[in-house]
Amino acid sequence: MPRERTIEEAMIEIWPFIFGDLEKLKTLSEDWLSVLSMPLRNSIDSEELAQLLNKFGSEFSSQGHAELVNLLNPVTTTRRATIPAIDIKPSKVNWLVPNILKESSLHLLGGDPNAGKSFLSIELASQISRGGELFGHKVQAGKVILFGSEDNASDTVIPRLLTQGADLNNIFIYNEEESFKFPEDLNKLYYEVAMIEPKLVVIDTVNSFIGQSTDTNSDKSVRHALQPLKKVADYYRTSILLVTHKNKGNNSNPLYSINGSIAYTGLVRLVWLLATDPDTEEKIFSVVKNNIGNMSSHKFELDFSNLSEFNQPKLIYRGETEELAHEVGSEYKTDPKSKVDECCNVILESLENAGGRQSSAALGQRILNDYTNSTYRRARKQLENSKSIRTDKGSEGWYVELLE
Numbered sequence: 001m002p003r004e005r006t007i008e009e010a011m012i013e014i015w016p017f018i019f020g021d022l023e024k025l026k027t028l029s030e031d032w033l034s035v036l037s038m039p040l041r042n043s044i045d046s047e048e049l050a051q052l053l054n055k056f057g058s059e060f061s062s063q064g065h066a067e068l069v070n071l072l073n074p075v076t077t078t079r080r081a082t083i084p085a086i087d088i089k090p091s092k093v094n095w096l097v098p099n100i101l102k103e104s105s106l107h108l109l110g111g112d113p114n115a116g117k118s119f120l121s122i123e124l125a126s127q128i129s130r131g132g133e134l135f136g137h138k139v140q141a142g143k144v145i146l147f148g149s150e151d152n153a154s155d156t157v158i159p160r161l162l163t164q165g166a167d168l169n170n171i172f173i174y175n176e177e178e179s180f181k182f183p184e185d186l187n188k189l190y191y192e193v194a195m196i197e198p199k200l201v202v203i204d205t206v207n208s209f210i211g212q213s214t215d216t217n218s219d220k221s222v223r224h225a226l227q228p229l230k231k232v233a234d235y236y237r238t239s240i241l242l243v244t245h246k247n248k249g250n251n252s253n254p255l256y257s258i259n260g261s262i263a264y265t266g267l268v269r270l271v272w273l274l275a276t277d278p279d280t281e282e283k284i285f286s287v288v289k290n291n292i293g294n295m296s297s298h299k300f301e302l303d304f305s306n307l308s309e310f311n312q313p314k315l316i317y318r319g320e321t322e323e324l325a326h327e328v329g330s331e332y333k334t335d336p337k338s339k340v341d342e343c344c345n346v347i348l349e350s351l352e353n354a355g356g357r358q359s360s361a362a363l364g365q366r367i368l369n370d371y372t373n374s375t376y377r378r379a380r381k382q383l384e385n386s387k388s389i390r391t392d393k394g395s396e397g398w399y400v401e402l403l404e
Contacts, residue, residue, distance in 0.1 A: 096128070190232065205245065288326065299318040350366050
């Protein structure tokens with residue numbers, strides 16, 4: 001039989017949805033109950049609060065429950081459906097990593113099996129834990145919570161974290177002996193986030209932690225399960241990353257390539273895709289949805305040539321790229337070499353006619369009239385590897401240049 005929670009533990013779990021200042025609760029120690037006489041925020045009235053406490057009432061002592069209910073009597077507030085715009089203070093967008101990882105937001109990472117999603121999650125956790133670099137930007141050190149369902153903590157997760165240089169003092173890993181499904185067990189997440197105050201929470205894979213009551217193909221059901229996570233991210237100013245798989249379809253819109261309901265991509269602020277380039281084995285990471293910033297793509301490499309003492313490859317950042325993850329994934333088809341060679345000649349001819357340098361967009365528009373995207377991409381890669389051309393990014397965007 002599970003142990004009875006203390007009143008303090010129960011209040012910490014429901015505190016964000018009742019009052020505005022968790023830090024004050026933490027500093028009150030023995031007389032923390034007096035906080036209940038403070039005015040409520042205009043998000044819940046006394047009757048609703050009483051119902052909420054009654055819902056939790058059976059899980060903590062009857063004496064403590066009576067104290068809470070008695071303290072509710074003098075509390076009154078009027079809830080409004082609207083807020084005057086003049087009362088809302090403007091605030092800046094806070095990024096952990098500019099245009100990629102945002103504070104107080106949900107993020108979604110999708111990719112095929114073995115695309116490297118777990119490796120990337122480990123890299124994010126490692127660099128944040130030690131205040132390292134992500135996507136070429138210095139990040140502030142902070143704590144990370146990892147909820148993982150597919151990899152064993154002792155023989156896989158910890159060795160990978162150490163390989164990436166993580167500070168294990170700042171990382172907290174899901175205890176597999178404890179049941180955790182949401183929305184059923186969200187109170188456990190509230191408690192952990194309130195106590196640890198992480199900069200990042202990773203849930204890998206999200207479907208593994210969704211309870212049986214949720215239909216992952218139903219928009220309404222998925223929103224009901226995930227909506228509380230948005231409140232957690234916003235209230236505690238933490239980034240939450242949900243990891244999932246791509247579906248098997250071939251959709252030109254990357255947002256429709258995520259497995260399950262479209263509510264997954266609709267609910268989060270940023271969507272990322274990760275794929276393996278079949279020619280180079282590089283990992284291509286693309287931001288395919290960003291409501292408040294710029295899109296970008298980046299390259300990573302899993303270095304198997306120099307395994308760590310834990311027999312793990314290291315994920316190495318290789319910089320920004322023009323390639324897009326949804327164009328190099330499972331839909332990739334091998335083209336006849338003669339077709340690729342022919343496309344190479346057309347690319348070189350186009351660049352010569354343009355004076356040796358051409359915007360990538362203009363070159364692509366010219367070539368894709370006669371060749372598939374797969375053929376064009378492979379031809380570009382072949383010419384770059386032979387040092388015939390180079391691709392770079394200037395003030396006006398990506399361009400392709402002939403080399404001597």
